[in-house]
């Protein structure tokens with residue numbers, strides 16, 4: 001294979017420069033303490049946290065990208081211009097706009113594009129400004145985690161208030177909140193400020209909080225607070241039942257992914273059986289102003305109490321469907337490619353958003369044909385799944401299942417083979433290949 005140019009969230013050998021959008025584990029798969037394939041570009045916050053995640057990493061490989069700034073990178077055979085935009089996902093997360101003689105593409109990383117979030121508003125202005133100097137964005141590599149219209153959860157500050165309300169309504173309970181190793185800091189800070197209470201976190205998380213500059217809010221002393229944030233995988237009905245034998249305890253899972261998804265069966269993700277929750281009603285959170293959002297808060301109803309001791313609240317660091325749609329309307333790319341390979345909620349983004357892209361007529365026809373094929377395939381799947389069989393046309397083949405087990409891919413690698421050639425205002429892919437992303 002011909003040597004590559006750049007890789008984004010991919011860490012195999014063969015590229016001249018590497019870019020890291022943020023430090024979540026599904027984006028650093030393959031990046032180890034001994035990795036040394038080339039220069040690594042990331043935000044200053046990511047650079048600060050990375051040695052904690054990967055001890056002994058060669059820090060001389062790191063190059064800092066500043067949000068809102070542009071960088072010109074001279075590679076062996078071409079020059080690449082990079083613009084860095086805040087992704088509003090977790091601390092240090094960025095999206096990257098690349099342009100060069102290969103064309104222009106935008107990698108969102110994971111992102112949350114809230115209308116009422118000041119950071120997202122600033123990011124929108126930055127991106128809008130950067131786009132003004134471009135004829136077209138050829139490809140958007142999109143965080144398609146919730147690129148399905150069934151996902152219509154509220155802005156984070158609304159969901160945060162619901163978490164606060166749950167805690168306030170249980171004054172005599174211990175409260176356990178499930179979080180990951182990075183992200184949801186703003187939620188914990190809002191809880192702390194609203195209830196004037198410290199938040200317990202585990203020791204490694206406390207170190208992360210200190211690195212992020214939050215030394216006074218968090219503690220590892222359980223006697224100082226009744227609210228604890230624990231690793232999400234440690235929060236379960238079983239552990240809550242065990243805690244309740246000693247002291248009244250509730251659990252709260254903040255996530256855009258409804259707990260109900262756990263009960264989905266094979267092939268159900270595209271059927272109507274999942275569309276029963278009123279929370280998923282399309283357009284519910286499409287309001288653009290604080291006033292409209294405020295008017296809708298009363299409509300959210302009770303948070304989902306999925307068990308005697310467990311609540312879920314739709315607090316998400318990923319964009320909902322409506323926000324993704326607004327983002328694509330702003331960028332108006334020629335093509336979209338999802339960076340999430342599996343999930344019952346995500347879907348090939350061109351399926352829903354292709355209508356917003358600047359595609360030529362022939363490309364549009366190809367997508368229409370693809371959509372027709374997918375519809376027929378789904379109908380066959382539904383017919384076969386009702387027989388609980390894997391024979392015949394059932395799409396859930398061994399290969400598919402093993403792909404699902406591999407989980408997400410988030411990386412993109414641009415090679416010389418994949419360069420785009422601009423012929424006019426639009427851009428066309430060469431016939432030899434497209435990019436080799438997985």
Ligand SMILES: [Zn+2]
Nearest residue numbers: 022024089110
């Ligand atoms: Zn992430």
